[in-house]
Amino acid sequence: MAARFRAPKGTRDLLPPETALWAAVEAIARETFERYGFREIRTPLLEETELFARGVGEGTDIVGKEMYSFVDKGGRNVTLRPENTASVCRAYVEHGMQQLPQPVKLFYIGPQFRYERPQKGRYRQFHQIGAELLGGFGQWADAEVLLLLVAFLRELQFTGLRVMLNTVGDESSRAAFRSALVAYLEPRKDHLGEASRRRLETNPLRILDSKDPEEQEVLSGAPHLRDHLSRASRNHFAGVCRLLESSGIEFELSPRLVRGLDYYTNTVFEIVSEGLGSQNAICGGGAYERLIEELGGKPTYAVGFAIGEDRLIEVLPESFRRGIATRCRVIVAPIGTASSHGAKSLYAEGVLDGALLVCDYFRRNGISAEWAAGKPERVFKIAEGTGARFAVFVGEEELAAGRVSLRDLETREQEQMTREEALNFLQRFLP
Ligand code: AMP
Numbered sequence: 001m002a003a004r005f006r007a008p009k010g011t012r013d014l015l016p017p018e019t020a021l022w023a024a025v026e027a028i029a030r031e032t033f034e035r036y037g038f039r040e041i042r043t044p045l046l047e048e049t050e051l052f053a054r055g056v057g058e059g060t061d062i063v064g065k066e067m068y069s070f071v072d073k074g075g076r077n078v079t080l081r082p083e084n085t086a087s088v089c090r091a092y093v094e095h096g097m098q099q100l101p102q103p104v105k106l107f108y109i110g111p112q113f114r115y116e117r118p119q120k121g122r123y124r125q126f127h128q129i130g131a132e133l134l135g136g137f138g139q140w141a142d143a144e145v146l147l148l149l150v151a152f153l154r155e156l157q158f159t160g161l162r163v164m165l166n167t168v169g170d171e172s173s174r175a176a177f178r179s180a181l182v183a184y185l186e187p188r189k190d191h192l193g194e195a196s197r198r199r200l201e202t203n204p205l206r207i208l209d210s211k212d213p214e215e216q217e218v219l220s221g222a223p224h225l226r227d228h229l230s231r232a233s234r235n236h237f238a239g240v241c242r243l244l245e246s247s248g249i250e251f252e253l254s255p256r257l258v259r260g261l262d263y264y265t266n267t268v269f270e271i272v273s274e275g276l277g278s279q280n281a282i283c284g285g286g287a288y289e290r291l292i293e294e295l296g297g298k299p300t301y302a303v304g305f306a307i308g309e310d311r312l313i314e315v316l317p318e319s320f321r322r323g324i325a326t327r328c329r330v331i332v333a334p335i336g337t338a339s340s341h342g343a344k345s346l347y348a349e350g351v352l353d354g355a356l357l358v359c360d361y362f363r364r365n366g367i368s369a370e371w372a373a374g375k376p377e378r379v380f381k382i383a384e385g386t387g388a389r390f391a392v393f394v395g396e397e398e399l400a401a402g403r404v405s406l407r408d409l410e411t412r413e414q415e416q417m418t419r420e421e422a423l424n425f426l427q428r429f430l431p
Pocket of ligand 1: 114281282
């Protein structure tokens with residue numbers, strides 16, 4: 001029968017056993033981020049629309065066409081957050097965090113919403129794990145955030161990820177580059193798609209992001225930002241590279257990397273992974289020097305990143321996946337007399353009660369256990385599915401004697417003992 005309701009387009013249910021991976025990744029994020037001095041912030045899913053218009057930028061795809069915006073019953077223009085940096089900066093200003101010792105280091109984990117065309121690795125509700133270092137100091141702040149990012153990905157046992165690094169320069173570098181780029185593209189407009197022609201007016205730097213082959217061709221001759229960098233920006237970027245090299249982090253310079261959001265200045269970066277197709281960026285970030293001022297605070301240097309958790313989970317190394325052992329270690333099974341394994345007779349024989357109580361006894365004592373009724377073959381099958389190593393059988397005869405049968409599903413050895421002895425054994429054997 002076809003389901004009557006489905007999750008809305010572009011959204012999805014995260015189901016077990018996959019959710020165990022999500023929880024494990026998030027636990028490692030919390031542990032690592034806190035070790036690096038970042039503390040958690042949780043901002044509303046909903047903000048004033050104006051916050052994103054200002055914070056993300058009118059010329060961006062996000063604000064231009066991807067926001068879930070609506071007017072609420074009180075006539076306010078609100079938007080489901082499409083990213084979290086603007087909210088974090090708003091909170092930083094709203095709660096006077098500029099008065100605290102600087103830098104303020106925050107991280108977040110949660111859903112974001114963008115009305116995009118769904119495809120592999122791209123959803124309308126997706127999840128980000130991100131960090132922001134606010135009130136930091138130039139290249140050292142950038143490097144610290146990158147060190148945290150790489151440390152986290154190493155904890156997840158990634159080896160083949162590529163760190164792509166670029167600088168988009170400070171305000172003066174960008175102004176100079178923007179004019180040079182527009183001067184180059186203007187006479188070649190006919191080779192640009194409609195979106196890029198529009199960006200020529202609104203946000204010409206974004207055209208460099210294009211994946212369209214014909215536009216790529218045109219762009220191959222375009223001026224380079226690196227030729228328009230101010231001395232301060234050059235020094236800043238050289239400093240970041242030097243710090244990363246000194247800590248043994250490999251990265252690639254990626255002169256075409258500009259990132260979609262308006263607010264970045266100087267250092268920008270992405271982490272890309274094979275195996276994700278065209279949506280191959282699992283993380284993006286960079287420094288932003290104007291955003292907090294734009295939102296009403298004092299000028300504040302800040303830098304941060306957002307990891308796309310959906311994509312991260314998709315490419316998690318096999319070694320990490322395997323390590324997330326299923327939690328159930330023991331299957332407790334009531335067994336009936338040989339003639340019947342049906343629920344009715346199990347109930348009549350009191351073994352259902354017995355199994356549940358034995359199961360609870362293990363659980364109370366720290367052993368994760370599950371119980372399943374049915375023929376032994378079925379019990380073995382369930383055990384296999386949950387990764388349980390042991391089965392504990394509870395039959396009428398065992399119950400009468402206050403005993404259970406403990407079976408090692410790997411060696412197939414089986415032995416009768418009291419439930420206390422079984423617990424003792426399991427506690428010693430299971431890590
Ligand atoms: P951004 O906020 O655009 O810099 O994105 C940061 C990261 O979030 C990207 O590198 C992606 O991994 C992830 N991301 C962005 N948009 C989506 C989406 N629609 N679906 C899934 N992941 C996304």
